[in-house]
Amino acid sequence: MKSDKEELIRLADKEEKFYDVLSYEDDKFKIFSKCVNLNKEVLEIFNNVRSDRNILEDFKNLFSGEKVNGSEEKSVGHHKYRSTSFKKIIDLASKIKRKLKQRNFKNIVIIGTGGSIEGNRVLYDSFYGNSKKEFNFRFISGSDKKEFEEATESLNKEETCFFVVSKSFKTAEVLFNLDLAKKWVPETHMKSFWGITSSKEDAISNDLLSDQIFSFPDDIGGRYSIWSEVCLPLLIELDSSFVDFFKGGGLVDELVLKEKRFLKFLIKLSIIDLWNSNFLGKDNKVILSYSWKLRNIPNYIQQLEMESLGKPPNSESIFEKTGQTLYGGYGPKAQHSIFQLLNQGTSQTCADLIYISESDNLNLAQVNSSFNLFTDNENEKDDILSVNSNIPSTIFEIKTLDPFSLGMLLTIFEHKVFISSRFLKINPFDQFGVEKGKKKTMELLESFDSS
Structure with missing residues (x-):
């Protein structure tokens, strides 16, 4: 009798055929997926590997405070903000806003990197243009001082404050830009700085004022910290x-525990990725947003998935490959670059396409033509315009972009990643590869400074 892995290999090797694998719709989303050779037989074998019941228990453990981050012996707490904890953040934001206005600050510069800044970028892109714009925002995240100079060159120093965001307050890029900021503002203006961290003492040691430091719990990872x-x-x-952003995420948490249909939908999203990478050889995934407002969401999802699933394989798992390589960007721009590779190149890729129902006809035509070219086996193969049509694809249609739907969308991706980690038997909440890179950077920096 063949093992589950052997059966999946056999089914993957059959003549290539696209199946309508997933179709989900509610009042906020319509999500549809086509995948090669992923049929009911494949889904049944995945259920043997880890059943719906097992995965439901996994979520119960996550939400109840079990130490699901085993390597660091921690529970995971970011989901708590999606229930009731968000109220304290909303109140705190209102208090800070009053202080900023009293001090006549008009510019907010956010210093951070990775998860400490990507979430804020997504929120800024999605909704800042809808507001009255009481503050001007700048983002600084890298280690080239030109970025700092360009971000601040048109700003009035007296009207500018800095929010320094770092979980550890030891990240090299953050401290580098903090040092530049302290030299840029008037000497007496440490009141221009606000810290957001899990390590208040380290923020204080870098000259931030104690009453302008806001802490979040150590059990919240950077890539999940948008909720904190x-x-x-x-x-x-x-x-x-913006309270609806948290409520949207909270609804997804609720549905996972209470609605079998919704849990099955999330499990299928995970299976699609694992099937594509482990059995179809699709090691790459392109994420394309056809909404200008969501143009940076591929970067957010890239960090979420690659940092969470980019781990060594577990020898006890049937899956030899863990996370995929993710890339992408703004869909209309990709039409003139990435699509040549996808349609006629040799890259082994699958795709996620994201768009908003309320789009111009050209936008709708682009996203739907792309999906059809990627997944239509009937496309002609005999002339110079022939295309591969071998790219398993999922469309995420957002009916209206609002805080509630964005909260739901990000939590859907987050939970899909968690489910994949359960199949793979890996920890999605640590990041020792990142830590190794930081350590090596600091060692070299110290040697450069001492030479």
């Missing part, structure tokens, strides 16, 4: 109207 105090700078602008 990390998003305070944007909430200052977006205000209490």
Whole structure:
């Protein structure tokens, strides 16, 4: 009798055929997926590997405070903000806003990197243009001082404050830009700095004022920190109207535990990725947003998935490959670059396409033609315009972009990643590869400084 892995290999090797694998719709989303050779037989074998019941228990453990981050012996707490904890952040943002206005600050510069800044970028892109724009925002995240200079060159120093966001307050890029900022502002203006961290003492040791430091718990990873105090700078602008963002994420948490149909939908999203990478050889995934407002969401998802699933394989798992390589960007721009590779190149890729129902006809035509070219086996193969049509694809249609739907969308991706980690038997909440890179950077920096 063949093992589950052998059966999956056999089914993957059959003549290539696209199946309508997934179709889900509610009042916020319509999600549809086509995948090669992923049929009911494949889904049944995945259920043997880890059943719906097992995965439901996994979520119960996550939400109840079990130490699901085993390598660091921690529970995971970011989901708590999606239930009731968000109220304290909304109130805190209102208090900070009053202080900023009293001091006549008009510019907010956010210093951070990775998860400490990507969440704020997504919120800024999605909703900042809808507000009255009481503050101007700048983002600084890298280690080239030209970025700092360009971000601040047109700003009035007396009207500018900095939010320094770092879980450890030891990240090299953050401290580098903090040092530049302290030299840029008037000497007496440490009141221009606000810290958001899990390590208050380290923030104080870098000259930040104790009463201008806001802490979040150590059990919140950077790539999940959009739900925490990390998003305070944007909430200052977006205000209490943004409570629906947390409620949208909270609804997804609720549905996972209470609605079998919804849990099955999330499990299928995970299976699609694992099937594509482990059995179809699709090691790459392109994420394309056809909404200008969501142009940076591929970067957010890239960090979420690659940092969470980019781990060594577990020898006890049937899966030899863990996370995929993710890339992408703004869909209409990709039409003139990435699509040549996808349609006629040799890259082994699958795709996620994201768009908003309320789009111009050209936008709708682009996203739907792309999906059809990627997945239509009937496309002609005999002339110079022939295309591969071998790219398993999922369309995420957002009916209206609002805080509630964005909260739902990000939590859907987050939970899909968690489910994949359960199949793979890996920890999605640590990041020792990142830590190794940071350590090596600091060692070299110290040697450069001493030479």
